Amino acid sequence: MSISTCPSRDRDDISVLDDGDRALIEATQAGLPLVADPWAAVGAAIGMSGEEVLARFQRLRLTGVVRRIAVVPNHYRLGYLANGMTVWDVDDQRIDELGRQLADWPGVSHCYRRPRRLPDWPYNLFVMLHGHHRDEVEAQAERLREWLGDACRDHRILYSSRILKKTGLRLATAKGASPCSE
CATH class of the missing domain: 3.30.70.3460 (Alpha-Beta Plaits)
Structure with a gap:
């Protein structure tokens, strides 16, 4: 089970991101840590407070860059075949x-x-x-x-006949690449 951010399908303009937003997204591309306070853990890794991490995610959600932050269970591992x-x-x-x-x-x-x-x-x-x-x-x-x-x-x-890989928000790594995938 992981926690991931899902990009808005209605928004592909990520030019509104500042360096802190980009650091936050890069730090959470593989999901949020499964700890009691994931905001503080992510913040510690990128030099922000947990409050700032949470505030940035809330702003990204309100501006449409991030659609939601959600738990992404692996149903098969949980026995739901x-x-x-x-x-x-x-x-x-x-x-x-x-x-x-x-x-x-x-x-x-x-x-x-x-x-x-x-x-x-x-x-x-x-x-x-x-x-x-x-x-x-x-x-x-x-x-x-x-x-x-x-x-x-x-x-x-x-x-379902196979498991599809679920990913959260991704930043482009190569010129011309899509800014995110899901």
Whole structure:
């Protein structure tokens, strides 16, 4: 398990960063340390106080450079071997309301809207479910289906077939390289 910063997909202009911001991002590219006070630990490594580290991250978040700071669990190491992205065809008028509510369900790690790609792909709400076995994920999906009722026209479960590397904010290291990846 690590803690990482996620760049904003809406912002790729990192010219707003000063030397302290760059040092902070470089120090946390592999994640925050898993200690009682990660802000102080990062600050000690780059010559800042923990309060300054936290304030800088808050400013970077408010300006859109960093989208969030989050725990990134390795579900497989935790025993969750069945990871299913459930895709739902729900009423566009209710998707925001439904998404907010589903994001709080136990077992849901991600919940977001995606555009439909008609006529082949009618799904607009994506909800990631985790279970120790597929039957657990399928039972969770069935509970979501029952809860959604008439707001849902169809759904599918797409199971993970491999682990994708998750990374946080990265600064460009070569001229012309992308300033960050996720």
